[in-house]
Amino acid sequence: MSRLLLILCAAAALVACGRRTPSSRPAAEPAAPARVFLPAIAPSALSDEEKIDYLRWHYWDRFDFADTLFIREADTLMMAEAFARYAAILASRPTDGAPMDSLMRRAAASRPMLDYFAFLSATVLHDPNSPLRNDEFYIPVLRAQLASPWYDEWERLGPEYELQTAMQNRLGERANDFRYTLASGATGTLYGVRAEYVLVFINNPGCALCKEIREQIVSSPMLTEMIERGRLKVVALYPDEDLTEWRAYREKIPASWINGYDKGCVVRETNSYDLSAIPALYLLDSEKRVLVKDSTDVGYIEEVIDRRG
Incomplete structure (x- = not known):
């Protein structure tokens, strides 16, 4: 209701x-x-x-x-x-x-x-x-x-x-893979992240709602415990090209999260994720199937995980 x-x-x-x-x-x-x-x-x-x-x-x-x-x-x-x-x-x-x-x-x-x-x-x-x-x-x-x-x-x-x-990243289907780059210059891919659940958090440092969602995830006892046990991994992805603000903001992202940017703005150029509204949360299972698409509701993320046991 x-x-x-x-x-x-x-x-x-x-x-x-x-x-x-x-x-x-x-x-x-x-x-x-x-x-x-x-x-x-x-x-x-x-x-x-x-x-x-x-x-x-x-x-x-x-x-x-x-x-x-x-x-x-x-x-x-x-x-x-x-x-x-x-x-x-x-x-x-x-x-x-x-x-x-x-x-x-x-x-x-x-x-x-x-x-x-x-x-x-x-x-x-x-x-x-x-x-x-x-x-x-x-x-x-x-x-x-x-x-x-x-x-x-x-x-x-x-x-x-x-x-x-x-048609991208439809519910029940496997999410589009992407490559992220860390502040160190090291790179990785979404499909290379191994966990029971993966939470993709597309965000922007200057976004007030992004800050609110980050704080909600951090303050969630359920999600915090899952992260500590390795059941859940959070991939925070910055999709834009200006890295000055992203580098200044990266200390605010929890160390347990994967905090990367999309080098070359490949996600935007290929339209593999909908970036018309940021932030966006995608909850994936261990096979990278989409359980929640393009959401800003942390409570709903918890609900979906809880229903799955």
Whole structure:
């Protein structure tokens, strides 16, 4: 529930500027009430787990995808919140994008509807500040845009680039390898790091949130114990080329961490990791399979490890 509340707050901040307001109408004309979307209700006879599974596929059953007037008259914030609740339901199976694929096939019936659901998806599933950000759910959105006859070649450029980025380091698949360089000049690779878990921390010395995340990791009893026992290794990677600030900051990184930089900015040049928002955490297992992708939530990292025992 706390994760859902966070995304609702984020949705409010991200889309409030786009809400319809009475002040946009002539003073003499009364404001028409915003139209309301009511999600489907799961049958009461179902178990809690069965209700979640039902809503994964039937949440939008009462939405008329042919009614483009609705999306002009509905409150944008309300719809962003409704979409966030849907995304929270999908999050119970974070690698299963099939329900999103089904939704976007229905939304692709017209250009206005496709654009509208692409906007909602970008706000909830793709914005770096969203706690429900998930590329596995956003990939079907991008594919729907690229498959649509409504877009010309120039309009496809953005979705094509975003899809290429989203396809990197997918949940459950092996992460892209990279080479890091230490302050001593020695080098190593991600795949050369041996541990039960590897936490990749892409960071920037001048970033306030990077400092906050570093402190959260250091203050976590669970992660600290795992690091001390060798079960978890942290690879702090600086992805930029100006090393002056990085060298000045490196003493603040715990000595038990691998603190390196990307010489030649290879990660950025190859787009092997999404660097559009820093910091970013990637939790990998011993085979370098991605368990958590592009997160800033240390508590969620702990939760995933704890679930795996």
